[in-house]
Amino acid sequence: MAAIQDSQASGKAKQAKALSRHRQPPALPPTANGGDADHVGPLFHSGLAAALKTRVLPWMVLAHRTPNHAGCCCDAAKGISAAEIAALADEARRNDLAAALARVECHWRKGLPLDRLYLELIGPAAVRLGEMWHEDTVSMAEVTVGLACLQRLIHTLGPAFHQDDLRPDPRRRILLAPMPGEQHNFALIIIAEFLRRAGWDVDCGRVLSLSALCALLGREWFALVGLSVSCTGRIDAVGGAIHALRAASRNRSLGVLVGGPMFAANPDLVVQVGADAMAIDARHAVAQAESLLSMLAPAS
Numbered sequence: 001m002a003a004i005q006d007s008q009a010s011g012k013a014k015q016a017k018a019l020s021r022h023r024q025p026p027a028l029p030p031t032a033n034g035g036d037a038d039h040v041g042p043l044f045h046s047g048l049a050a051a052l053k054t055r056v057l058p059w060m061v062l063a064h065r066t067p068n069h070a071g072c073c074c075d076a077a078k079g080i081s082a083a084e085i086a087a088l089a090d091e092a093r094r095n096d097l098a099a100a101l102a103r104v105e106c107h108w109r110k111g112l113p114l115d116r117l118y119l120e121l122i123g124p125a126a127v128r129l130g131e132m133w134h135e136d137t138v139s140m141a142e143v144t145v146g147l148a149c150l151q152r153l154i155h156t157l158g159p160a161f162h163q164d165d166l167r168p169d170p171r172r173r174i175l176l177a178p179m180p181g182e183q184h185n186f187a188l189i190i191i192a193e194f195l196r197r198a199g200w201d202v203d204c205g206r207v208l209s210l211s212a213l214c215a216l217l218g219r220e221w222f223a224l225v226g227l228s229v230s231c232t233g234r235i236d237a238v239g240g241a242i243h244a245l246r247a248a249s250r251n252r253s254l255g256v257l258v259g260g261p262m263f264a265a266n267p268d269l270v271v272q273v274g275a276d277a278m279a280i281d282a283r284h285a286v287a288q289a290e291s292l293l294s295m296l297a298p299a300s
Contacts, residue, residue, distance in 0.1 A: 089128040092146035126186040166199030176226040180210040194282035214248035229260035239273040255292040
């Protein structure tokens, strides 16, 4: 009972802090139903946002609900175990948003902050789904359902994750996109969340052709572009795309940040493809974006 009262007091203090910053509290949405098949859309297509009928639970419900701790191995000092990652991946595969949310909440209550949970539990669970598909233990349909469920989980946690966001700065505008020809990368969703919390205006979620990306950069001003490259062996294609993006950009000092397994394995490729920097995870992406912005000349 004392823990619940402490949680309620903490929630009220956070509400007051948010209101003092002229923020509006989130509207109360319909109750989320993790088992509703209508929530599942074609994850690997650009119509994901429209296909997924996301129903975001308010943070106050999350903060005050008593979780089911059964089977949850929570140790803030030791971090997240491989078994916990696999369990979350399985819950997502079954489209069980309620169980996934309870698992994340269990770790949060035990002292793991949300930024660590994003990087050490939710992100790796998405990776695990991909590994399971390569191992032929799940179908592509199950992976699609699982990644859609994890994206809904990120949206559900959003009010808590963003409660201390810095005010967005129009000079800190970044476009995040997968390499043209590749499908949407779940990691970009998490990177976008971290950048928004750091005060960046983020355009993320579009799966566009190279010509469409160039047209977007020609219409709208961006300080940086973040390009995620999932496939290896495409060095020439990546270099050509970066050259085209720079040439089309309204910002003649456009910074280019890249990420993906190819660059993690061989950082020297960053210079070879004509990028300015690489990021290995969402936290690193924020640091690299800030560093790039400080070094770039004022845009013309």
